[in-house]
Structures are given as C-alpha cells and as structure tokens.
Amino acid sequence: MSSESARMTTSPPHLPRPRLGPHLHRLATVVGPVLAALVLAGLVLLALGVDPLAYYGTVVQRGLLSPTGLQASLTRMAPLLLIAAGLIVAFRAGIWNLGGDGQFLLGAVVVAALGPALVGTIGVWPTLVACLVVGAAVGAVWSVLPALLKAGQGVNEIITTLMMTFLGVSFANVLVKLAFRDPGTTVPQTRTLDVADRLPRLFDTTVSSGLLIGLVAVIGVHLLMTRTAFGLKLRVVGANTRAAVHAGLSVPKLTVAVFAISAALSGLAGAVEILGVQGNVRADWNPAYSLTVVPLVFLARFNGFATIAFVFLFSVLSIGGESAARRLGVPNYFTLVVVAILLVLLGLAEYLDQRRRLAGK
Template sequence: MSETTQIGGDALLARRSGAWRERLRLVAMALGPVLGAIVLSGLVLLALGVDPIAYYGYVVDRGLINPYGLQATLTRMGPLLLIAAGLIVAFRAGIWNLGGDGQFLLSAVIVAALGPLLVPYLPVWLVLLVGLAVGAMVGAVWSLLPALLKAYQGVNEIITTLMMTFLGVSFANVLVKLAFRDPATTVPQTRTLIVADRLPRLFDTTVSSGLIIGLVAIVAVHLLMTRTAFGLKLRIVGANPRAAVHAGLNVPLLTMATFALSAALAGLAGAVEIMGVQGNVRADWNPAYSLTVVPLVFLARFNGFASIAFVFLFSVLSIGGESAARRTGVPNFFTLVVVAILLIMLGITEYLDQRRRAAGK
C-alpha cells in the first residue's frame, strides 16, 4: 500500500516538474526573443554612433522609473490593449486583419469631431459612452468590405484590409482638412475636447481610465476565445475552415462576426485614444499602432494575459523612446527596427524549439 502511494507520489512529482519545465520553456521562449531584440537593436544604435547603454538607460528612466513617464506608459497601454484584443480575436479565428490602423484612425477622427458637438447638449458621461459606441461602430463599418469579400468571395483579407488602411488614413486626413476642421486654428485639426470632458483619470494620477477599458477588453476577449462555445467555433474556423464547414458551422457568418468584433475593438481603441489622451486629431497624425502590436500578440502566442505584459513592455519602449528622441537625437523610427528584429527573433526561437523537440523524439 505504502509502495503504491510512493510510486504515485513519484509520478506526481515527475509530472509536476515536467509542468514546471514546460512553463519555464514558455517563459524562455517569450523572453529570449525580447533579450535578443534588445541586444541586436543596441548593435544598430552602436553602428549609428549612439551609445546603446545611455539610450536604453534613458528609455527605462523616462518610460518606467520617472513617475510622469510611468503614468504616460500606463495611459498608452489602453488603446494598445484594445488593438491587441482585436488582433487576438482575428488571429485565433485565422483571419489576418491587418487593417487596424485605418479602423483606428477613422474612428478617432469621427469621435474627435463628434465629441465637442455633443458636449453642449448631453452630460459628460453620456458623451463618453456615445463616443465609445460610435468609435467601435466606425471601426466595424470600415472592415465591412474586406469581411464581405472574404466571407462570400474568398478574397484574401491581407490585401483588402491593407488597402482599406491606406484608404482610411487618406480619408481621415480629408475629413480633418475639409469637413471637421476647427476654424479657430491655422493648422488643420478637429475641435478639441476639453480635459474636463475626457475619460476620467484614475485616482490622483494622470493615468486615463482607458487603461481599465483596455484591461477589461483583453481579459474578456481571452475568456471569450478560450472558455466559450462561440470562441471554440471561431478557433475551429481558424484551425481548419474546411473541417468547420463539415462540422456544420456557418463559416461566412462567423467570418463576418470575427471581422466586426476585431475591427470594433480597433475602433474602440481610436475612441479611447482621442477621449482619453489626445482630445483632437491633427492633420497627418497617424501613430500606426496596429502593425506594431501585431508582433506583440504573436510573441504572447495570442494569449490575453501574456499580451498585457508585452504591451506594457512596448509602451515603456515607446514612451521612453519618445523622450529619448528629443534628448539623444535618435528618431522614434528606431522602435520600428526593434519591433522588426523582435519578430524575426521570435521566428528563430520558434524554429529552434521545433528542432529541439524533433531531436528529442
């Protein structure tokens, strides 16, 4: 009797250490590319004649340690988390929605134009709610064409969503310059939503409550995709559309739903950025968040909680990088290089892991 429990205990122990090793492997596979990207990007800085240690030190100081920097970092996370949530829905359903930037920007412009118009007539909380709803709707509408083409014509959504992004960015500029221009300013921009009418700040900080919206959204999306029947259906479509048809799923309808949800979240991000941070849209403003969030979501393996960590890391890099740009003369384009190297390192890690596992078999 005691012997069997002994054996059982051993097996349990072995299983537990196996689970730990698995968890360690996942952590290493997530952190490895990050470290590799930081080192390689440091070499790029060195080649450009900038001291990488001073640069990174500045980034960490201004993005993480300095209280104002940290608050800016946390505020930046709000829209990024919403975009990441939208990408997780789409990618898990096997749909490449690369049009997030157009969805984000158009929603931002329309919300920016709408907000100041509504303020005299409605209470602030209602203006904010209407703004968020309209933002989500605009994002979803901007994905309608790619969604229809993908669902009913089988047209590759990578191309259509990218085209809609280019179209949307130009269209947003046209709207700012011609339709929604604030006549009181010389530089073309929309009317400004005054600070008192924006999304409330958290406690005594400058952190926008957009952070909470983003966190709620990404956790909700994670649970939706992993714990509900709807999420399972979407994942089946993503894993094997043909099998999904045979399983009796309405694939075109699910495709439409995926696009709508994904783009609505990107649109919501635009609304949060405007009503929480910017207050208005200047002509030619385009932060292009969406394409830079794509690698982060991959790094997190479409896991919502891991995405929060990587979005935080990226926010530190981007807020710190903006300060460092003024001080060290390295323009913000550097963040693009870091993200690109990060993606490639991610691919290489994946490849090495596969080889290691194949060798282990």
C-alpha cells in the first residue's frame, strides 16, 4: 500500500461543522437580542440609580405572576393584537400604513357615542355587533384618501397616513368636546357605556373577550397571508411591484384593499377598547398604540404567532412597568426604551446574519 493510500485510510474525513436548523437559528437571532436588550436596559437603570433586578422582579411580579396583573396584561393585548394584524397585512404587501392611531381613535370615539344610544333600543348583543362593525368601517373610511393617492398617483403613504393620523386625532377631540359630549359631566367626554352592556369577561375573570377577537384576527391574517391566493398576491406586490404588474395583478385595486383591511382592523381595535375596557372616550385621550406596535411586528418578522408572543411580552412589560415606575421612581415610558434598544439590537443581529450568509457563499 502506498503512503498516499495509507494517509487516505487512516486520516479522518473532513466533516462540515454542524449548523443550527433554520428554525433554531431564527429563534437564536431573536432570543439573543432580547436578552442583550434586557442587559443593556439594566445598565441604564444602574446609571439612573435603580436596581435592575428589583425593577425586573417588580415587572414580572406585577405583570405576570400576580393574578390581577396577568389579567390586566391579557386585556391590554386585545387592541394591540388587532392593530398588529392590520400592520402585518400592510407591511407584507409593502405598504406603510402609519395612520393607525387616527383610525383607532376615530373608531373608538364613534363607537363610544353610538353604544349608549343603541343599547336601550336594540339590546346589548345587537349593539355590540353593530359597534364592532361600525368601528371597523370608520377606520376603513379614514384610509380612503391615502389609499387613492397611493394607488392612483403613487403618493408616498408614509406622509399621507401620518397626516391623516394628525387630522384624525384632532377631529376625534373635536367630536368629544362638541358633538358627542356628555352634557351631564364637567370634564369633556362621551357618554359612558354601562359595564353590564360591554363585552363579556372570560371565565369569571376581568379579562375582556376582546382578547379572543384579537387572537382570531392575528391568526386569521397569518393564514390569509400564508395559505391563500389573495395573500400570495399581496406578498408578490410587496416583494416586487413591477413583477406583480408583469404577472397581471391589479396593483391599484390590491393597494386599496390592503389599506381597507389594515385600517378596518385598527378601527376595530378602537371599538374593542371602548366596548371591553374604557366604556367612554375622554378629551385628549390617545394611547398611541399603533406606533408602539410597529416595532413589535418587525421583531416578529411579520409572523402572526410570533407577533402574539411579542405583544404578550410587551403587555407584561407595560402593565408591570407601570407598577415598577410607581414603586421605584422609573419613568413610565421606560418600557418603550427597552423596546427601542431591542429593535436596534435586532437590526444589528439581522445585519450580522446577512454578512455571515454572504461570507458563506
């Protein structure tokens, strides 16, 4: 046997390094930035003179482990999930609908005025159904102008939807203070829908059944975008508009449809918030849920099930963070700081992952 043959028989073959599966790798690129963001946010807390372990412990205790806190976190999820569902449709179709806050608030104001007026006439359940439909319709109508400008003239929807949000928030305040104001109160607000006439609670808890509406919406949108021909058309438009036109798709009609669906879900979120939690709308009330949900949808990479997880995490941080802020003197908006750090780290992780994939080719 020659020396070369001996080396071939005795030397171990060169095996490629084991690689993580695609799903495990994707999980690692999400979990890693989350943990790093918590660490960096903890360093910020240390710089503020706050014990990060005490802060995170309070957040978990008040937002997750406490029965009342967990129920509040689940209830907070309802409007966030509906807005997230609308954003998934828009973003997967390549459309930036940033007008969700105006659509949400107008839907909420109209429903807050309509609910007390209808409940004594047609009953509770017909009123709830009618209000949900009206809230979605109001949101969709408020998106007509940006949709037509985008579909017909190619006007940038980021500008038009942000302008419509400003107008929508201002118009909602005018309605609360003038047309829909409850004359029996000194503080400008709409009439209050009685607790007995609102969406029912789940399983003898304080969790609004709006949570089920939000879960159904997100899962339905996920299946729509991944399992139907209509969803495939929207994804083709989002990936390459020229290819969509070449394939014979009516891009203007699909654009208007995307705006209508996305805005209707935002308006429905406003209706669910009023019918399930608030019962009325006060002057200058604007929780600004839409812009808060945008990074969560990006963190989930437009996946419906991952969106549910991130919305739950944010709800726990939000509810628990409110208690931690009162106890430890941390600003109420610190939860948004954590989300911002997380978004930056996720973008950095995505960039490094792309560099790694290009280097491996």
